[in-house]
Amino acid sequence: MESIERAPSVPEVVKKIYQSGFKLNISRLDAAYLMGIHTYLEIQQNFILTPSELERIFAIVNDISSGMVESLPQRFNHAINRLLKNQLLIRVDGGGLGQMPQFDVSALGKSIIGHLSHHETLNRQNLTIIAAKIVSTLSDIRRSLDSSGSDHFWEESVRLPLKHVVAELITAIEKRQKGLDLEQDEVRNKISRLLDKDWLEALVACEELLETTSTTLQELYQTLLSENSAIKQGLNEISDAADQSSQPRVLAVIDGIYLRLDQLEQWGKERVGSWSQYYRRVNDFLQSIVRFDPNREMSQRLVEQIQHYPKSPWFLNLLEPPVYRTLKETHFPGNKKKVTRVLSCHADIEEEDDDGNLVLDLMIEEIKQRLASSQSVDLVEIIRPFLKEHSLSRVYPHIGTLIDLVLKEINQHPSRSSSWEKPLEDLEFELQNLIADLK
Amino acid sequence: MDQEINDLHDLLLDPIFPDLDIKLRSGWHCDEEEIEAFDFITKTQDKIEMFYELYGFELLYATEGYYYLRPVSSKIKVRTLGMEAMIISQFLALMKMDPQYLESTGFFDLQELMDKIELTLGKKQVSQLFLKRKKYKEAISEQDALNFQLSVKKALRELARYGFISINPDFTKIYPRKPIFRFMDPIRNMDNPRAALESIVRGENPFESNDESEEDDD
Numbered sequence: 001m002e003s004i005e006r007a008p009s010v011p012e013v014v015k016k017i018y019q020s021g022f023k024l025n026i027s028r029l030d031a032a033y034l035m036g037i038h039t040y041l042e043i044q045q046n047f048i049l050t051p052s053e054l055e056r057i058f059a060i061v062n063d064i065s066s067g068m069v070e071s072l073p074q075r076f077n078h079a080i081n082r083l084l085k086n087q088l089l090i091r092v093d094g095g096g097l098g099q100m101p102q103f104d105v106s107a108l109g110k111s112i113i114g115h116l117s118h119h120e121t122l123n124r125q126n127l128t129i130i131a132a133k134i135v136s137t138l139s140d141i142r143r144s145l146d147s148s149g150s151d152h153f154w155e156e157s158v159r160l161p162l163k164h165v166v167a168e169l170i171t172a173i174e175k176r177q178k179g180l181d182l183e184q185d186e187v188r189n190k191i192s193r194l195l196d197k198d199w200l201e202a203l204v205a206c207e208e209l210l211e212t213t214s215t216t217l218q219e220l221y222q223t224l225l226s227e228n229s230a231i232k233q234g235l236n237e238i239s240d241a242a243d244q245s246s247q248p249r250v251l252a253v254i255d256g257i258y259l260r261l262d263q264l265e266q267w268g269k270e271r272v273g274s275w276s277q278y279y280r281r282v283n284d285f286l287q288s289i290v291r292f293d294p295n296r297e298m299s300q301r302l303v304e305q306i307q308h309y310p311k312s313p314w315f316l317n318l319l320e321p322p323v324y325r326t327l328k329e330t331h332f333p334g335n336k337k338k339v340t341r342v343l344s345c346h347a348d349i350e351e352e353d354d355d356g357n358l359v360l361d362l363m364i365e366e367i368k369q370r371l372a373s374s375q376s377v378d379l380v381e382i383i384r385p386f387l388k389e390h391s392l393s394r395v396y397p398h399i400g401t402l403i404d405l406v407l408k409e410i411n412q413h414p415s416r417s418s419s420w421e422k423p424l425e426d427l428e429f430e431l432q433n434l435i436a437d438l439k
Numbered sequence: 440m441d442q443e444i445n446d447l448h449d450l451l452l453d454p455i456f457p458d459l460d461i462k463l464r465s466g467w468h469c470d471e472e473e474i475e476a477f478d479f480i481t482k483t484q485d486k487i488e489m490f491y492e493l494y495g496f497e498l499l500y501a502t503e504g505y506y507y508l509r510p511v512s513s514k515i516k517v518r519t520l521g522m523e524a525m526i527i528s529q530f531l532a533l534m535k536m537d538p539q540y541l542e543s544t545g546f547f548d549l550q551e552l553m554d555k556i557e558l559t560l561g562k563k564q565v566s567q568l569f570l571k572r573k574k575y576k577e578a579i580s581e582q583d584a585l586n587f588q589l590s591v592k593k594a595l596r597e598l599a600r601y602g603f604i605s606i607n608p609d610f611t612k613i614y615p616r617k618p619i620f621r622f623m624d625p626i627r628n629m630d631n632p633r634a635a636l637e638s639i640v641r642g643e644n645p646f647e648s649n650d651e652s653e654e655d656d657d
Binding site for chain 2: 191288302305307
């Protein structure tokens with residue numbers, strides 16, 4: 001049975017690390033050196049460093065930290081030893097037996113770099129450098145396409161460089177984006193603090209800060225657009241070749257890169273848009289509030305005005321919205337299908353009509369004849385000929401009278417049809433029939 | 440505005456004018472954020488002024504950058520803005536002048552505004568002004584808080600109708616626009632705010648100096 005490994009407890013972990021003797025002591029100079037090494041590796045797309053490369057990077061650190069040039073070799077040696085001792089740099093030459101020393105940044109070093117990189121911002125210089133590296137990698141891939149053919153070639157010489165080199169370089173740009181976002185937040189915060197503290201004195205500083213940031217952002221956006229266009233051009237050619245050679249895995253990687261490039265462009269567009277809104281707002285503030293109220297007395301006066309308002313209120317007169325009287329559109333109802341029916345009041349009038357009474361008399365006569373000859377009485381059958389000759393309004397009012405008469409005379413329950421019948425097809429009139437079979 | 444406006448006839452026939460006219464006559468204030476309308480007024484200002492003069496209105500351009508109509512004759516009906524709207528607008532003007540709101544989007548939400556009102560005026564005055572209570576009671580019920588909120592919302596809607604502010608339906612984004620500075624007229628460049636107040640109540644132009652010494656300087 002497989003044994004389940006128990007997770008170590010907090011005291012166990014603490015004890016283990018404490019007893020290992022590990023300690024980390026990193027100076028400002030060492031942190032800067034580490035970042036220098038990281039940037040060099042990123043630009044060169046190299047993962048191994050030789051002592052001469054490390055020394056060249058350290059020369060920059062020495063220069064910036066105002067170190068003495070004469071003692072450069074010694075200072076360099078000490079710096080390398082400190083990085084090795086702190087496990088920020090590791091030797092990757094198998095211990096150095098008979099070989100020239102080779103170094104790489106350790107996992108711990110990369111973690112610190114990750115933390116420090118978060119604050120690294122995107123600017124035109126580093127964007128141009130990284131984009132140039134991407135374009136150059138794409139050019140190498142494009143050149144190699146002449147010898148393309150095998151799946152192995154597409155995997156080793158196209159997909160992997162695209163996935164690991166190009167995608168990593170785009171990641172480097174994206175990381176710097178976050179840095180730029182943070183920097184913009186800091187600028188906003190700084191402008192607010194400056195205004196809060198110095199008010200009128202801050203006017204010039206704020207205007208300068210606004211202008212500088214706007215110019216930087218605009219330049220960066222333009223660079224981003226032009227570099228993106230160059231990168232996409234290179235990618236297009238590789239994509240066409242991969243498509244022709246039916247390389248879906250390569251196409252998938254290229255699609256991913258396209259997406260990230262589009263996102264980069266979108267990010268740039270949004271940042272420029274949001275900054276321009278902020279720029280307008282601050283400019284308005286500076287022009288209409290700071291210049292208008294140089295001694296910042298208005299806010300205080302306004303607070304006083306508000307506090308005294310209940311005691312001495314004042315009101316603003318505004319125009320009363322005019323009432324526009326408009327004619328209402330008349331909507332006539334559409335042509336409705338005419339349904340013939342008799343209103344009760346009209347029915348009364350019809351009963352008095354001679355013609356109406358004549359129809360009733362004729363129908364009664366018909367029924368009586370049928371009853372006398374013991375024929376069956378079918379209401380629909382009786383009224384149908386009358387409906388053909390007379391209007392419905394002449395016949396309909398008498399139907400009730402006819403039913404009463406039939407019921408009275410037959411002395412039996414007539415049968416009623418459950419369905420509605422139309423005595424005449426072309427007439428919108430239906431009734432439940434009543435039939436009395438007298439045979 | 441496609442065609443050039445050379446006279447009143449052109450002005451009246453321009454498709455932008457009818458809507459603008461209705462809004463201006465309803466007491467609306469037009470700032471730069473109303474791009475089309477603002478641009479139209481700026482380009483045709485002299486014609487519009489001429490047109491409204493016939494009706495007894497004066498088209499004013501405030502120094503902060505907005506237009507509105509002011510009645511100069513008694514044939515035009517006017518109405519007075521409610522007390523709640525008056526108080527709230529002064530608070531909004533105050534908040535717009537605070538640089539702390541620059542850092543964010545420049546919007547306030549309802550709660551922020553209500554907190555500011557309560558903090559500055561105190562519960563007693565809030566109770567008198569917004570809940571219309573003559574007698575103050577310490578404890579504020581849920582219903583009181585709701586009534587206060589409703590009263591503020593009603594006033595905000597009224598201010599939005601006149602173009603003093605922009606609001607979203609749930610009042611999470613209240614944005615005071617430039618015309619909100621109209622509520623600072625009594626304290627604008629005045630050594631005597633009381634006199635300024637009286638002049639506003641009389642309906643005089645706040646941007647026109649009556650100081651004779653200034654005229655002499657000119």
